[in-house]
Amino acid sequence: MEKIAIVGVGQTTYEKSKEDTFAEIVFEAATLALSDAGGDIGDIDNVVTVSNDFWDGRTISSMAVMDAAGSWDKDISTVEGDGIFGALYGMMRSLSGSFNTTLVVAHVKGSEGKMNLITNAMFDPIYQRGLGIDATSSAALQARCYMEASGAIEEDFALVSVKNHRNAINNPYSQLPMEITVEDVMKSKKIAEPLKLLDCSPISDGAAAIILTNESGLKRFKKDPVWIRGVGHCSDSYTLGYRDLANPRALKDAAYKAYKMAGIKDPMKELDAVELYDAYSYMEPLWYEGLGLAPEGKGPDLIKSGATNMNSDLPVNPSGGVISAHPVMVAGLARLIEAVLQIRSEADKRQVKGAKTALAHGINGPCGQAHGVFIVGI
Amino acid sequence: MSKMESENIYYEGRIKVPYKWYVGETGSRFFIALRDKKEIWGIRCPRCRKVYVPPVKNCWECFIPTKEWVRLKDTGTLESFTVVHYPNEVIPKKPPVVYGLIKIDGADGSLLHFVGDIDISELKTGMRVRAVFADERAGNILDIKHFAPIP
Amino acid sequence: MGKRTAIVGFGQTYQRSSRKDVNGVELINEAVIAALADAELTIKDIDAVVIGNMDHFEGINYVDMWSVEGSGGVMKPIMKVTTGGTTGTTVAMCAYYHVASGMFDKVLAIGWEKNSESDTTGAIITAFDPIWERPNIGGAIAGLAVEASKYMDNYGITERDGARVAVRERLHALNNPYAHLHQEWMKGMEADKIVDLLVTSEQNQMLAYPLRMSDMCPRTDGAAAVIFASEDIAEKIAPIPAWVISTANRHNYVYLGDINWDANDTLEAASRKVFEKAGVKEPLKEIDICEIYLPYSYAGLKWMESIGFCGPGQGPRLVWDGVTDMDGELPVNPSGGVMSSNPIGATALLRVGEAAWQIMGKAGPRQVKKDVNLALATGFGGCNWADVMLLGKKRPS
Numbered sequence A: 001m002e003k004i005a006i007v008g009v010g011q012t013t014y015e016k017s018k019e020d021t022f023a024e025i026v027f028e029a030a031t032l033a034l035s036d037a038g039g040d041i042g043d044i045d046n047v048v049t050v051s052n053d054f055w056d057g058r059t060i061s062s063m064a065v066m067d068a069a070g071s072w073d074k075d076i077s078t079v080e081g082d083g084i085f086g087a088l089y090g091m092m093r094s095l096s097g098s099f100n101t102t103l104v105v106a107h108v109k110g111s112e113g114k115m116n117l118i119t120n121a122m123f124d125p126i127y128q129r130g131l132g133i134d135a136t137s138s139a140a141l142q143a144r145c146y147m148e149a150s151g152a153i154e155e156d157f158a159l160v161s162v163k164n165h166r167n168a169i170n171n172p173y174s175q176l177p178m179e180i181t182v183e184d185v186m187k188s189k190k191i192a193e194p195l196k197l198l199d200c201s202p203i204s205d206g207a208a209a210i211i212l213t214n215e216s217g218l219k220r221f222k223k224d225p226v227w228i229r230g231v232g233h234c235s236d237s238y239t240l241g242y243r244d245l246a247n248p249r250a251l252k253d254a255a256y257k258a259y260k261m262a263g264i265k266d267p268m269k270e271l272d273a274v275e276l277y278d279a280y281s282y283m284e285p286l287w288y289e290g291l292g293l294a295p296e297g298k299g300p301d302l303i304k305s306g307a308t309n310m311n312s313d314l315p316v317n318p319s320g321g322v323i324s325a326h327p328v329m330v331a332g333l334a335r336l337i338e339a340v341l342q343i344r345s346e347a348d349k350r351q352v353k354g355a356k357t358a359l360a361h362g363i364n365g366p367c368g369q370a371h372g373v374f375i376v377g378i
Numbered sequence B: 001m002s003k004m005e006s007e008n009i010y011y012e013g014r015i016k017v018p019y020k021w022y023v024g025e026t027g028s029r030f031f032i033a034l035r036d037k038k039e040i041w042g043i044r045c046p047r048c049r050k051v052y053v054p055p056v057k058n059c060w061e062c063f064i065p066t067k068e069w070v071r072l073k074d075t076g077t078l079e080s081f082t083v084v085h086y087p088n089e090v091i092p093k094k095p096p097v098v099y100g101l102i103k104i105d106g107a108d109g110s111l112l113h114f115v116g117d118i119d120i121s122e123l124k125t126g127m128r129v130r131a132v133f134a135d136e137r138a139g140n141i142l143d144i145k146h147f148a149p150i151p
Numbered sequence C: 001m002g003k004r005t006a007i008v009g010f011g012q013t014y015q016r017s018s019r020k021d022v023n024g025v026e027l028i029n030e031a032v033i034a035a036l037a038d039a040e041l042t043i044k045d046i047d048a049v050v051i052g053n054m055d056h057f058e059g060i061n062y063v064d065m066w067s068v069e070g071s072g073g074v075m076k077p078i079m080k081v082t083t084g085g086t087t088g089t090t091v092a093m094c095a096y097y098h099v100a101s102g103m104f105d106k107v108l109a110i111g112w113e114k115n116s117e118s119d120t121t122g123a124i125i126t127a128f129d130p131i132w133e134r135p136n137i138g139g140a141i142a143g144l145a146v147e148a149s150k151y152m153d154n155y156g157i158t159e160r161d162g163a164r165v166a167v168r169e170r171l172h173a174l175n176n177p178y179a180h181l182h183q184e185w186m187k188g189m190e191a192d193k194i195v196d197l198l199v200t201s202e203q204n205q206m207l208a209y210p211l212r213m214s215d216m217c218p219r220t221d222g223a224a225a226v227i228f229a230s231e232d233i234a235e236k237i238a239p240i241p242a243w244v245i246s247t248a249n250r251h252n253y254v255y256l257g258d259i260n261w262d263a264n265d266t267l268e269a270a271s272r273k274v275f276e277k278a279g280v281k282e283p284l285k286e287i288d289i290c291e292i293y294l295p296y297s298y299a300g301l302k303w304m305e306s307i308g309f310c311g312p313g314q315g316p317r318l319v320w321d322g323v324t325d326m327d328g329e330l331p332v333n334p335s336g337g338v339m340s341s342n343p344i345g346a347t348a349l350l351r352v353g354e355a356a357w358q359i360m361g362k363a364g365p366r367q368v369k370k371d372v373n374l375a376l377a378t379g380f381g382g383c384n385w386a387d388v389m390l391l392g393k394k395r396p397s
């Protein structure tokens, strides 16, 4: 298969509430990605936008950003899901032979909607929605399933919050840089037990964009390419009581495909940095297991070991992760951008020294039903 | 020369679209039994023999139609739970609200529902619970009021 | 370079005004099972799934996740794409690019909608800008009426011309057992007699001049599924696969107020791109059948011009001359089209599936009586957006 490179990345800062409209933040991210690549909109053959009608309060939410994404007189499509899936579709379009270069841009303004209502609407209207379940209460059920299966305790999850909020101090795009302790997390307000306030990500506003190209389109840009070395995506079943919430088998499948494509046999050794989708603290050790960084049930041991801290074996979420800034639909694409910055050695204070291979991960649906994995490298 | 003033104006709206979601023939039979007889029924896949509750028209593992209805008990085991402390206009109760994943005896997976009639400090996974039916039943999932611990 | 890609299977539910007997997931499952049966494949053969619909039409967020147990996507790569009325072709294109990329061999594309479950007009209004346009818009019909009267004024088009298109669509639908509207009373009648009835009947209510009830599409419950396969296996699955020759779209407009009502310029640009890639110089001569997304009758005149089948103002002549009837030079919408069945998220995918079946020779009573080498399918939606896909019998070189 032909190789695809990421040649441009752009992201807005992620904030609790941004004044700009959807179109304005999309334009900002797209423009930043173009100038990062050293190209202009004329170098882009086609566009993929990422948005969600519920989060945007608008049917055909992509309509609000067509012009801002620079798609006039270009082929365009819209993925509704996490931005990592938008990146996957962009990659397919650049591989298809129809287009050389693809701009992918995702946006959300979480501040304009109500998270509990919007995520309640992802539950089945006949059997589940009437109970009032939402993203956080369902995640809490998953957290406890995982505690049962792995023997993890709440303090283990708190370590993720401490590590990632600390990492966020080095990331000027992040929303919640904080120096906190396990005790702070344990004492924070109970939200949905076992989850407390500091186990949960905030709801953010923001946009992010990347530019993908095949080898033929590469010469249009000044920036050195970061190559996509492996990808995979997979969805588990939907019904909460019938999905094993403590076994992220869809992530295992997606990661297996990505590793196989990238020729990675021992991810813990071969990866230099990981950016994963920690919407809630417990997700990080659970996704460790899905990504094959820890054996089944041993995710908590890995976080406790400190091996995923900055300046350790395999830094996970040097950016501060999703728990420090959660622009829904955008967050997976932001992970990919952070992975690219690591490979370019452009991650400033959050740089993992000498990073050559990095992994980015995004999720979709309740309790991480679907997963997308990218491996990028030089 | 006049100058433009700056202020952050916002436009408030709410998407209000009325919906009626058809339950379908399979699910309707489940709700009728719940409403009229206070009975919980599951449905079995002819191939993998898995019993689904709520019922499914097609086994999604085998991708074939399910056929055989199975009368289940109203008892089960609490597989996971959470105590929700925040209010939410779509939750038909005031916080704290307890959600559970309840594996009903005879089913192969769990049902998402409320847990009630319990002191929150006594909640634990593995505990035995029994369905408490609502007095007024309308043929929906709230015909089960909640699951309560079996003393 | 990418892989050549073909359609190897198509399935749909019966398109009906209301499917009370199934929920959305079960409806989707029916179309998937039908497509798999058509291709003689099982769900295990499918490498990836693409699905689309309009969130607020059924009030389901993350439909790809919710429907996975009916779509067959459990433990498979799945992606949701959605763009309004063009969703069906957007889904088809996404499945096409999945295969053309070389990453997947057999990809299932699904479109669906249960319009009976909501107030579709209320939901459509939420598509427009909440600050600038939503407060003063009257749903989809008003915009179409403006387009129609502008076109009538520009070229001296009459209400009879519009009605003639409606008659063609409804007569064709009588050959399609899956179609939603079967107007049996039209059976055996001369087209111009039915036209006379439609433009004079008081029962045929005027909605917004010049549009009457008979000029509009219905609201439908239904689902469709199409299977795309790579050049490595397409011919092993289907004796005559329908190859994707070229595809393109243009989604230029954001505001209704910006639309150019004189010409459907997005359809024009997308068609030009598709023909350029395929080397089609004389569309009317080279293309054998069309499944065009016509949401209302007058589009069947003007948009023929936009695609390039005839010159400006010539649409009516093409239609009155019978060129677009079943036995004409270019049969348009043998299925009965959107005006006979409109499950919105599936509507444009039905165009692709029906066009593919004409090439594969599987369209049954609605199969055109001639050799089909090139078939054109289009999608319409959003803010005057256009999707175009050209299918062919001959494997592209």
Ligand SMILES: [Zn+2]
Pocket (backbone or CB within 6 Å): B045, B046, B047, B048, B049, B050, B059, B060, B061, B062, B063
């Ligand atoms: Zn089964």
